[in-house]
Amino acid sequence: MTNGNTPSFDAEENAIQAEIEAERLAEDSEENWDNNTDSRMAPTEAEAAADALQDASAQITALTEEVEVLKDRLLREMAEMENLRRRTAKEKVDANKYAITSFAKDMVSVGDNLDRALQSLPADIRANAADEIKNLFDGVELTNKDMLNIFDRHGIKQVNPVNEKFDPNFHQAMFEVPNPEVVAGTVLEVVQIGYAIGDRVLRPALVGIAKGGPKTAAPTHATAPEAGLGNSVDTNA
Incomplete structure (x- = not known):
């Protein structure tokens, strides 16, 4: 098993x-x-x-x-x-x-007429004129001053650059004056005053400029440039 x-x-x-x-x-x-x-x-x-x-x-x-x-x-x-x-x-x-530019251009001719009126009466004649004429002349003179003050408030300046350097932006040369003693390009005579508003010309000043003189002014010992040589516009206004 x-x-x-x-x-x-x-x-x-x-x-x-x-x-x-x-x-x-x-x-x-x-x-x-x-x-x-x-x-x-x-x-x-x-x-x-x-x-x-x-x-x-x-x-x-x-x-x-x-x-x-x-x-x-x-x-x-x-x-x-x-x-x-x-x-x-x-x-x-x-x-x-410059909003009043067009208006200012028209008013410039009014200023010219006032200047002509003031220049038409010599000082000696005015001194001996009748009171009515003197009063009329005084009124024209005051009107001219007021107009210039208004111009000034609105940035309008006269361009009267006698003895200043010629600036083609604001001056228009009408003739040249030979002068060997004056720096060439100096404004010797203003035939017609110009006007400007701000830094823009309204009307250029008509001027006569010197020629034949030195190109630059002779050095001086002055400590500061002479002021009051004209009433030209400040182009930086």
Whole structure:
């Protein structure tokens, strides 16, 4: 009996051992597969991460460039707005300053007539004239002074540049006077007084200028330039 049961027991034991070995091999195979899969997947994930990082860097670069472009555009537009504001403010000031230009040009001829009236009566005749004539002359003189004061309040100045350097912006040369002792280009005579409003000429002064003299004035020991050489307009007004 004993010998008859031994083969059956051995077969069963062998079957169990075979099953255990099969499970072990299956586990080893699964583990090896997982390891191989991990080893194959790792480079792919690294490449994907590198690509994502490269894409993000490219996007950051593009956004940075766009920000710089927008910043530059904003600064330009702000500068243009500031220039526009200054230009508009200047135009407003100029509009107020020069609004009466046409009227002032017409009034200049009135001033000329008043000057002619005052010059028509010499001082000696006036001193011996009747009271009515004196009163009339005084009235014309006061009217002329009032008109000049009104001109001054509105920025209108006379251009009377005797002994000053010729300025083509405000003077019109009518003739030249040979004079070797005076700097060439000096205004020696004013034929007709000019007028200006602000830094714009209303009417140029008609003048005679010196020629034949030195190009520059001889140096002097004066500490300050001589004042009161004329009543020309201040072009910086």
